[in-house]
Amino acid sequence: MIRWIVLVCLLATTVTAQAKYDPDRSAIRDGWRSVQIELGLSDIVPYRIFTLDDPRRLVLDFQGLDTGGISAAPINRADAVTDVRFGPYRPGWTRMVLDLAAPLTLIEAGITTDDRGALLSVRLERASAADFAAAAGAPPDPGWDALTAQALGGLDQRTDDAFVVVLDPGHGGIDPGAERDGITEAHLMLDFAEEIAALLRTQDGVAVVLTRSDDTFVPLFARMSIARGAAADLFISLHADALEEDDAWGASVYTLSEDSGDMAVARLVERHERGDLLAGVDLSVTEDRVTGVLMDLARRSTGPRAKAFAGSIIAEMAVQGVRLNSKPRRAGRFSVLLAADFPSVLIEAGFLSNAQDRENLVNPQSRGRLVAAIAAAVAQYRDEAR
């Protein structure tokens, strides 16, 4: 049994670090108490492979792999693999995640080449749940998930007395968020964040940081780390999820609550946490999720300020004529709201599952009303904080 495999920059002079995925030479098949994975690539690229527990997943990261936007699902013929997906993870890296129906550990992996290109072969074998758990975990590379604002290039030029607003466009990369009519929440929220950033930057003394500035995946805890690294004065997470079962519509603003809230809120929270699971984040090492007495003490200070800010966003949205949810002020146990050192809010700008909301969100003019409301609420918050 192998814990993980990392192949970096071998034959650095000959590796082009750029390869195409070839679905015709790729397959995932059941064997006897095993699973065999073959991936056709046009060339050798650096990769890493490891398993994660709770839920059980196999993660393959490739540097410089172009999947051509092709879904990985059609190559899966194995019953032991319930789902498989591709997506951008961190800049320059593509992640493939397989959901495992059984404890299957990594036995061997290797790349061979012939005149058609490279072939990555991976073999998994059935193991006990205990052995799987013991072997699971990402390779020891603490910097891998810890993206910083500097690394993302999202930090404004700032002076020490600048008021720093961190905008957090939800989802991204391998986690697209809600998808309806060819619109993805991840893309829409990035546009929305850029529009809010542009308006905020016209306010004197305001610096804006985005937790992501392109379509890459950023784990939930890393979003808070970015805000902390940027010395955030305010953190605003932006979403437009889908909740058909609740016939949800209209804008709402969330602050942190200790309990899980009503069913609809619990579903929303679960959907956000699932993004990290789908993307193959190793949640066992996300230290920032640790909460304790110190965090609670700090939240006593930031909590009321977040609530006041959320209230003024709603008030400004009403002024702008934004279509509001019947209960626009809400609370939920969202991971991105757990930071204790700055006030955080999460805005559901509307629901992609609702036709009218979808139209309002896609239309730059009606989206402009949301942008104006948020910028006005930030200005008001700053005035009161002075």
Ligand SMILES: [Zn+2]
């Ligand atoms: Zn979302």
